[in-house]
Amino acid sequence: DWEIRPDIAGVRLAEIKRMLKIYMKNDDRTFEIQMDELHQEFFRELKKRFPNLSVYDLRLCAFLKIGLSSKEMADILHVLPSSINVSRSRLRKKMGLEQDDDLYAFLNNLD
Numbered sequence: 247d248w249e250i251r252p253d254i255a256g257v258r259l260a261e262i263k264r265m266l267k268i269y270m271k272n273d274d275r276t277f278e279i280q281m282d283e284l285h286q287e288f289f290r291e292l293k294k295r296f297p298n299l300s301v302y303d304l305r306l307c308a309f310l311k312i313g314l315s316s317k318e319m320a321d322i323l324h325v326l327p328s329s330i331n332v333s334r335s336r337l338r339k340k341m342g343l344e345q346d347d348d349l350y351a352f353l354n355n356l357d
Contacts, residue, residue, distance in 0.1 A: 262312060266322050291356050296341055303340065306333055311353045 292299065292307060299307070309319045316330040323330070334349060343352060 259318075262314075263318070263322060266309070288353075288356065292353075295356070298340060299337075302333070303337055306330075306337055307353055310334075310349050313350065 288311060289304065292304065296303075306319070309322070314322075316327045316334070319330045320327040335345065338345060338347060338349060341352070343349070
């Protein structure tokens, strides 16, 4: 067992946020390509099982998969946390999940 030190975790989170902000400034296709490189199997499975997901939905799934909170996602996307909560609710609906289903757990358990 190993533990992530809080100071290192903070640096990693800051780096992830910085990278995501760069991707957000690029067009949607560039973001999708970059994230696809990081999580090829994840996106392949997601697109296969849920072909109706938009690029924004896929982006939200990526943020959720890496464990960002609604507030962190809102900071990156420059929206209110309540907007992220609405997006999460819509994403659950598109995926056929119940409102109380844990998206993080669901996305991290995709086969």
